[in-house]
Amino acid sequence: MNLTGFFKENPKIALGFSGGVDSSYLLYAAAQCGVDIKPYFIKTAFQPEFELEDARRFAKQVGVELTVISHEILSHEEVVKNPANRCYYCKTVLFGLLKERAVSDGYTVLIDGTNASDDVGDRPGMRALKEMQVRSPLRECGLTKMEIRCLSKEAGLFTWNKPAYACLATRIQTGTGIEAEMLKKVEHAEEELFQMGYTDFRVRVFHGAARLQFQPEDMMHAIEKRKEIRERLAPWFDTVLLDMKGREP
Structure with a gap:
């Protein structure tokens, strides 16, 4: 399956949007295919301001309205404790919020920007997405990080060479409270x-x-x-x- 085929089967979708290389290309490709796609950016203490600014700028570039959801992620004790599987708890909270909002907006299919180069293995965050039935079109269609960068560059997207940027919580050593x-x-x-x-x-x-x-x-x-x-x-x-x-x- 390619992205066009995925979008044909899923013409109305909600996207967990970060403003990074992968989710940005996914939003662009969906818009090009005429899909009814609604991107959501969840702003917490873990996302720096420039990421939100990039997300807004990109959504404007492709002509799609961005929905921003603010949340106090540090109100969740299991996240603040920062265990080795913190990402599982964090993803469960954030995508749970996103899914609830998307459904209330009329979107039942939720996707993210995981690509074919990402090691899905036993990563805690990936496990959370799987449990919530979040789909990853880029991975399902076999698109690697390098291919996505090339396609983004061809499309003139300013995100094509944007470095990978993990959330700020990753800067704190595991086991140290955030x-x-x-x-x-x-x-x-x-x-x-x-x-x-x-x-x-x-x-x-x-x-x-x-x-x-x-x-x-x-x-x-x-x-x-x-x-x-x-x-x-x-x-x-x-x-x-x-x-x-x-x-x-």
């Missing part, structure tokens, strides 16, 4: 690095310090700019460390 203040510190620190021109990196929290992870090609530049990086991140972190192992997923 606090809103720390998430904000990470968000501000990463925004400073974006402004310096870095695009694919992580600011992880390590015993209260900022542990910076860059791609190998950016490592030397970061070392050369260490003084500026330290000054920019000083308002949020007293200690800034450079992880010589580099960027992790």
Whole structure:
């Protein structure tokens, strides 16, 4: 099956939309096929503001109205405790909210942007989506991440080369409780690095310090700019460390 075939079988769908490469191409392809698709962006403390801005910009570009749902994810104890399977609890909450809203809006088929390159295995988040019968057209149609980027570039979508961006909760070590203040510190620190021109990196929290992870090609530049990086991140972190192992997923 290809996407056209999927949309023909499912002409009215709700999309869990993040504004990333995959869900953006999915929204574009559905709009091109004339599908009645309604994208929903769930804004929590785990999503930085730029992700919401990108989502709004993209929805406007393809001419589809975006619905934004705000939720206090830190009100859920099982999420705040940050266990190894935190993503299961988080996805269950968020897609549960999304599904409830979509059904009330008249949409019974819910999809997400999981692609054929994603390791669905025993990942907690994937298990939650499966339990809620969320479909993944890109994966079902065998479209890999690289193919989606190429198709997005051909279509002129500004998201085609957007780096993968996991939610802010992934910056906190598993087993360490998640606090809103720390998430904000990470968000501000990463925004400073974006402004310096870095695009694919992580600011992880390590015993209260900022542990910076860059791609190998950016490592030397970061070392050369260490003084500026330290000054920019000083308002949020007293200690800034450079992880010589580099960027992790």
